Amino acid sequence: MWVRNAWYVAGWLPEFAPGAIHARTIIDQPLALYRTADGGLAALEDRCCHRFAPLSMGRLEGDDLRCMYHGLKFAPDGRCIEIPGQVLIPQSACVRRYPVTVRGGWVWVWMGEAAADPTAVPPSLALDDPDYRLKAGHLDYAAHYLLIDDNLLDLSHLSFAHEKTLGLDMPQWADERPRMLTLERGLRVQRWITDHTPRGFLKKQVGERADVWNSYDFVFPGVFLQRTSFYPAGTARQSGGQEPDRPPLFHRIDEQAVTPVSARASRYFYAAGARASDIEADRLDRLFAVTETAFGEDKALIEGQQKLIDLEPERRMLPTSLDAGPTRFRRLVEDLLVSDGAPPAGVRSASP
Numbered sequence: 001m002w003v004r005n006a007w008y009v010a011g012w013l014p015e016f017a018p019g020a021i022h023a024r025t026i027i028d029q030p031l032a033l034y035r036t037a038d039g040g041l042a043a044l045e046d047r048c049c050h051r052f053a054p055l056s057m058g059r060l061e062g063d064d065l066r067c068m069y070h071g072l073k074f075a076p077d078g079r080c081i082e083i084p085g086q087v088l089i090p091q092s093a094c095v096r097r098y099p100v101t102v103r104g105g106w107v108w109v110w111m112g113e114a115a116a117d118p119t120a121v122p123p124s125l126a127l128d129d130p131d132y133r134l135k136a137g138h139l140d141y142a143a144h145y146l147l148i149d150d151n152l153l154d155l156s157h158l159s160f161a162h163e164k165t166l167g168l169d170m171p172q173w174a175d176e177r178p179r180m181l182t183l184e185r186g187l188r189v190q191r192w193i194t195d196h197t198p199r200g201f202l203k204k205q206v207g208e209r210a211d212v213w214n215s216y217d218f219v220f221p222g223v224f225l226q227r228t229s230f231y232p233a234g235t236a237r238q239s240g241g242q243e244p245d246r247p248p249l250f251h252r253i254d255e256q257a258v259t260p261v262s263a264r265a266s267r268y269f270y271a272a273g274a275r276a277s278d279i280e281a282d283r284l285d286r287l288f289a290v291t292e293t294a295f296g297e298d299k300a301l302i303e304g305q306q307k308l309i310d311l312e313p314e315r316r317m318l319p320t321s322l323d324a325g326p327t328r329f330r331r332l333v334e335d336l337l338v339s340d341g342a343p344p345a346g347v348r349s350a351s352p
């Protein structure tokens with residue numbers, strides 16, 4: 001059961017090279033995406049209406065796409081505009097067209113029947129934003145997307161799953177609960193990590209001790225926009241637990257998006273970096289390498305978790321106070337499913 005009326009990330013914009021047809025699957029729907037002459041993107045159902053051959057195996061002819069089984073040709077809006085050897089083109093000769101927009105570094109596709117609202121796309125950074133230095137990648141998971149969302153909504157795991165990488169010397173991730181605010185389609189999660197001991201180049205940049213302000217927005221289906229700001233130790237107390245209104249010594253950026261492919265497949269897009277004035281290219285390479293190692297740690301745990309869930313889907317998990325974020329988010333997903341017209345699918349259960 002999928003939420004359809006939502007924007008989903010199909011990929012990083014540079015993945016969609018002009019002149020080629022790119023096959024992607026989002027919520028079990030096969031898509032064929034390609035660039036049009038005006039610099040935009042078309043997204044059509046990857047299934048010819050004639051005999052269901054994949055359109056991604058077809059050929060681009062200008063802005064049109066020809067199915068290379070029997071030659072039906074489609075405009076970027078999905079209308080069939082040519083049937084070889086036949087003059088009359090019935091109105092029913094069309095494939096579904098999906099609204100597409102490019103925002104930040106990502107290509108977003110609206111999978112719903114209701115009118116697409118471009119203002120509902122979360123405000124991510126572009127990879128080539130001159131004020132930041134970012135590197136990007138993606139990972140394919142053999143797991144339901146909500147297990148990845150659970151992971152991102154509960155960063156207590158940094159202290160354990162990433163004890164040698166992202167959570168190095170930071171037991172506070174697990175020991176202290178963050179503040180959570182409700183957003184229209186997600187949650188805002190904020191916390192201070194106080195009296196942190198930076199290492200490596202960060203030690204040179206921010207000093208021996210630092211207070212770290214961590215804030216992220218997490219929006220359906222799994223868009224994670226995080227800012228981590230390093231301040232001199234003592235700042236958390238001085239600012240009364242709020243975000244300071246002065247620039248930090250170091251400003252790290254993490255932007256990620258989880259896209260459901262099918263019930264047991266998801267694609268995880270990520271970018272990591274910092275303010276351009278904070279980081280040189282070689283430092284960014286190292287920061288990104290540690291980040292990718294950490295994502296491998298998550299993937300191993302989550303895929304292992306998925307296998308165990310599927311072994312005995314009826315087994316109940318043990319709720320703890322760590323699960324507040326995932327629990328609230330799953331409730332929101334149920335609400336979105338209901339507003340889409342679907343009966344609640346029990347996404348709060350262990351077996352999504």
Ligand code: FES
Binds near residue numbers: 048053
């Ligand atoms: S299946 Fe596409 S033209 Fe026949």
Ligand SMILES: [Fe+2]
Binds near residue numbers: 151157161294298
């Ligand atoms: Fe993680």
